[in-house]
Amino acid sequence: MAFASITRELECSICMDIYTDPVNLACGHNFCRVCIDRVLDTQRRLGFFSCPECRTQYTTRPALQRNITLRNIVGNFVPTQPDQKTGVFCTYCVDSSEPAVKFCLHCEASLCDKHLKVHKTSAEHVLTDPTASIEERKCSIHMELLRYFCTEDSACICASCCLIGEHKGHHLESLFKASEKKKIKLRNALQKLMIKKEEVEGRVQNLHESRRRLEEQTAGKKERVSALFGDLRRHLEDLEQRVLSMMSRVAEHFSLAALHMIQQMEIKKEELSTKMGHIEELCNMTDPLTVLQNSGDLCDTDCENKDNREINDQKSELDMAGNFNKVHARGQSRGIFTQDPEDILLDVNTAGNNLHISDDRKTATWSSNQNRPETSQRFLYDPQVLSIQSFLSGRHYWDAVVGGSQWWGIGVCYSSLDRRGEESWIGYNKKSWGLESKRSQCSVIHNSTKLQLPTGITSGKVRIYLDYEAGQISFYDLCDPIRHLYTFSATFTEPLHAALAVGIYGCIKISGHDCET
Incomplete structure (x- = not known):
């Protein structure tokens, strides 16, 4: 129970396995270096960084600190941990089944932690991780351990392959030497990839910076455009209120004038009715003397025409449509100039010599x-x-x-x-x-x-x-x-x-x- 509890404490929350080269973030949580690097690479493409454990946000890619103490604990813990995946046990522990931690290619033997300490450390005793199937490391033709590397065919071979097999007379290297050469090439390739990765990271950073500047510039321009249109709206609203106020004043003025004219015409109407009644009475009389003496200037209608002209003159002043059309035309003359003027350039080829x-x-x-x-x-x-x-x-x-x-x-x-x-x-x-x-x-x-x-x-x-x-x-x-x-x-x-x-x-x-x- 205690062993299982300790194992859980030493497991990375990303890969759910024992820590490998443990590192921690500023928030204090630990992860395998490879695991957290992959997560941060993915987050960089998404444009944000956070801890996978507690979700703490970081404005930039967080620095990784190697946890030396945890690394030592894991290093001491792993050799004592039973190999539950492979089930490989020490070849020399005949009285008990001790899990193997290494495999010697020269001796073809699996070694536990105890026998590993007393095993020979010469170069020919190459140690690898324990494996359940030694056949994977043997030549499929001669069933001997693969010990050499044929540089001509780029193949791992056994001793019989180079002595009597198809690789006889070929240039050979030990697996260790060939592996070291391959590692040099891999390190060179890794260096180039790191340079390319840094270039890509730089480009990504530049794109993020360009995107940020674009967003800032767009936000600034939006604010200026909004302010401009807000100012235009205020001017238009002010102009609208002034025009409406002017129209109301004009309408009130003409309404009062019309009311005054109606009163005058009502009085004139009464006068005309009285005059018409007097004329009708005279027309119905049979006494010629009375008709001639009382008719006076009833037959003169010039004054009536004069009054009609005065009324028509006053009526023309009440032409509201005409006055409002003037206001409308004035508004149009303002509205046409809201766009920018043309950038006119003079053509010197048409210019007169003066x-x-x-x-x-x-x-x-x-x-x-x-x-x-x-x-x-x-x-x-x-x-x-x-x-x-x-x-x-x-x-x-x-x-x-x-x-x-x-x-x-x-x-x-x-x-x-x-x-x-x-x-x-x-x-x-x-x-x-x-x-x-x-x-x-x-x-x-x-x-x-x-x-x-x-x-x-x-x-x-x-x-x-x-x-x-x-x-x-x-x-x-x-x-x-x-x-x-x-x-x-x-x-x-x-x-x-x-x-x-x-x-x-x-x-x-x-x-x-x-x-x-």
């Missing part, structure tokens, strides 16, 4: 002759330039900062726009739509038809909005709040380019800061 194009392709400035070669794409006489990008679908917008000149023009055009002659100017043909400013007076132009706007640009910055499918080109003054200037409606048939025209000493910059004046 324009200097900046290195970043964002700014066009009036200058002296640039002496660029004349091509079919370049504006010959006009200080104009087109964008590299063209748009054949979708919604797009970009900003233009204007300054330095009393005249400038911006807009869009087809790539087939003429580069020479009078019809090459933006807006003065069927292939372009433009906004033009002369001495602070703004006009919109298409097909040479010019419409002057009531006010000019106050902010020095204009936004151009294109909705290709809807066939709309809109211009906005980027003051506070944004002011809608004009919207062209058309059916587009070709790709559209952004177009700029720069006056003397002027400059226009796409999505940039103000130009110096």
Whole structure:
């Protein structure tokens, strides 16, 4: 009973066998080194480490400490433990059945712990673990112990095999020497495998680190996106409340005005009823003198028409749909700009020779002759330039900062726009739509038809909005709040380019800061 209890205490909880090279974790539990290494290798692939016994968690692979005391106890205990698996007993213990702990290949005898201590220790007496079947270590042909290794055939052979057998004349080595050579090769292979294992562990560690950084970056970006959308929601909610409040105030104002008008019309209705009754009485009279004397100005209805016009004027002020449509349109003008502006780049191959194009392709400035070669794409006489990008679908917008000149023009055009002659100017043909400013007076132009706007640009910055499918080109003054200037409606048939025209000493910059004046 005590022996069985001690045996259980010396068993590894993983392999359920007696400890082999026992090591322990920081939590104090012991395991075979091979067993716990296998468990930790598996846990590393799963991304966590824990004790198999108590489940204590470790952030990194735990260090293994050799348990010298337990190793000595196991070493002293194993020789006295009966070999219950093999049932091999000592050859020399004839009076009792003592379990064998070693087998001598030279003597072909099993040895117990007692006889092992007095056995010869010369090199020829090779000791191995006890075995129940000695036949496994004998030559299947000559039934002699295998003592040599044939290097030519890589086979373990007996003495008869090398003297009279098929291995006669072959190069031979003792099993011990061949085993030592094989161990050297195995150690070299083990060293290479350890290096590869370390490389794999390093890669795994790098992947874990990359995964951790990715998770951290993703979490940070998620927080920023959530904060951005939270801010947008707050702005939208605030805008919604302001619009609803404005609509309520407008509705209340018009409701009171309508009530006042109803009261006026009720009074007017009573007056008309009284007048109609008087006229009916006169119409029913037979005395002509009375009719003529009492009719007065009852036949004059001009004043009634005047009153009707006043009522209609007041009624037009109550056009709630029209006022709310204005609010809706204003909301639309805000909503279209939630996306980022287009990254417009100017095409120097289209720029007239009186324009200097900046290195970043964002700014066009009036200058002296640039002496660029004349091509079919370049504006010959006009200080104009087109964008590299063209748009054949979708919604797009970009900003233009204007300054330095009393005249400038911006807009869009087809790539087939003429580069020479009078019809090459933006807006003065069927292939372009433009906004033009002369001495602070703004006009919109298409097909040479010019419409002057009531006010000019106050902010020095204009936004151009294109909705290709809807066939709309809109211009906005980027003051506070944004002011809608004009919207062209058309059916587009070709790709559209952004177009700029720069006056003397002027400059226009796409999505940039103000130009110096």
